[in-house]
Amino acid sequence: MPTTGPSPRLWDAGAVALSLLGVYTALVLEPTTLPGEAPAWWWVDLAGGLAASVLVLARRRVPVGCALVVYALGVVCTSSWLAGAVATFSLAVRRPWPTAAALGALSLAIGPLQGVFRLQTPDNTSLGAYAWAAGVTVVVVATGAAVRARHELLDSLVERAERAETEAVLRADAARTAERTRIAREMHDVLAHRLSMVSLHAGALAHRRSASPDEIRDALEVIRAGARDALVDLRAILGVLRDPDADPDADAGTAEVGTAGVAPQPTLADLGRLLEGVRSAGTPVTLQDERADGTVPDECGRTLYRITQEALTNAARHAPGRPVAVVLRGEPGGEVELDVSNPLPAAGATGPPGPPGNGLLGIAERVALAGGRVLSRGPEHGRFRVAVRLPWRAEPRVAAAAREEIA
Structure with missing residues (x-):
């Protein structure tokens, strides 16, 4: 999920607070113990509601297990009703909607089992009460599924942006590598020609024992110029291979040692x-x-x-x-x-x-x-x-x- 928005701890605090609100409304505003029930049921209901409020902290790691345990507590503890809604919502956010819908239907199906352990009033078992519970469950599941879809959309957009950025970097690297490869190919043509000329002059000078001092001086000057030009070309090419941001229009003849100047291509x-x-x-x-x-x-x-x-x-x-x-x-x-x-x-x-x-x-x-x-x-x-x-x-x-x- 995207990391923007409130921190997970803040979400946990809100989930626990909402679950405790369900405990308060069920046990303080509208006491659930009926005449004829043992007073101990109030304390059982309170303990179950508090336990369900703590269990919602595990809704991210084990959403299905958390929901099932909270539903089971709801069979004997009416104060866990908001904790059940929180567990269902978290389940719909973190699991595909068919799973959330199936467990939401399970929570509705096990609701009548509460009558096995607790006394029920006609209002609790009326068709309107079941319709209201089903409506709340549908809204919670639909809202969670919508949040999940939004998260998936944001994740896909972030992934596409990261992939596009990575591909742009790879394309730039490929273009830079292709350019360096082209420059490396130029090295063969340039240096082979320069060094061949140097080798020919040196060979001729070695075999012409009777050459005059002027001829020897001219040949040495050609060798020196060829070696200097080869060095300049080699320095320019290696400079570009080291520095991909070198200016291709710089004059290699005026470049200092270690710089990346490159002469214009002939x-x-x-x-x-x-x-x-x-x-x-x-x-x-x-x-x-x-x-x-x-x-x-x-x-x-x-x-x-x-x-x-x-x-x-x-x-x-x-x-x-x-x-x-x-x-x-x-x-x-x-x-x-x-x-x-x-x-x-x-x-x-x-x-x-x-x-x-x-x-x-x-x-x-x-x-x-x-x-x-x-x-x-x-x-x-x-x-x-x-x-x-x-x-x-x-x-x-x-x-x-x-x-x-x-x-």
């Missing part, structure tokens, strides 16, 4: 800077842009940028020094196609081919989430080719589902 507008970084690492890259319009939506542009980044990282790792061709084509309202290819390395240069790695699997997942399709992601006519096609203005299904859930 789009196709940043593709030129990506290609310049790959070229500076020693991988020739050409870009052929055949789009009818350069304004690719940001969601689509981010997906294309990450796929290009992953494809270039794989090319630099597995076919170092081989030229890479990047082709973009498409038109607004249709689809945009990305094609990244490079010649396969010489036989035995990188070992036997293995199954697709996490990078290629990640590309397929990104394309699927964007509503596109993968045209190729493996060897094809002497070249390793990654080709995908995305809707020009398609909305990622994960974002759309999240917005629908929030709405």
Whole structure:
């Protein structure tokens, strides 16, 4: 039951007071002992009424048992009549109405048994007296059932509110977890590319014994810049994973150590800077842009940028020094196609081919989430080719589902 309202002790005091009022009216205002009855019956009636008044304190724990004992006392003690009404009301509040109605009918049925032990007057055994007792019982049972229904309604409303609040918290946690998972996926693309460039420059520097001091200085500067950028990216991503309330528009390049700044996500507008970084690492890259319009939506542009980044990282790792061709084509309202290819390395240069790695699997997942399709992601006519096609203005299904859930 709801916890609002008077305390249980106050209800108990009221129930006992009402029961004692029944004792007072039966024994003081209208004495129940009749001429011919032993005077001891007055004291028996008083003891029974007091006992029934105390028994109503157990009406919450054992409502059925309390009612039955009070009804039994009512067979010989007329002063317990209000205690019986209190027990019946409490029974109707705490048990389904058929149970309360059945026990109320039982109290009416055992009423005539009082004539076995006590003398009765014509008024006590008249049809009007029985009708009055039945009417009181019906009112008490109906009122108790109405109170029980109200309590059940309030309980259901409270339960629904708590469930809605819990579901809202779970939805928020799920959205936060999904966002953190997305950021964790970005870590593979960003750091793999940065560290691959650092590894390539370090490897070239280790093998070029005859490099001039200027060349060595330039290579070390590229390594230092790549390591610094990787550290900044790692700090930003881990900062967001630690702090779900971090500002996604903060500049990671200016974030202090331990803060949660995150740089804006790159789009196709940043593709030129990506290609310049790959070229500076020693991988020739050409870009052929055949789009009818350069304004690719940001969601689509981010997906294309990450796929290009992953494809270039794989090319630099597995076919170092081989030229890479990047082709973009498409038109607004249709689809945009990305094609990244490079010649396969010489036989035995990188070992036997293995199954697709996490990078290629990640590309397929990104394309699927964007509503596109993968045209190729493996060897094809002497070249390793990654080709995908995305809707020009398609909305990622994960974002759309999240917005629908929030709405």
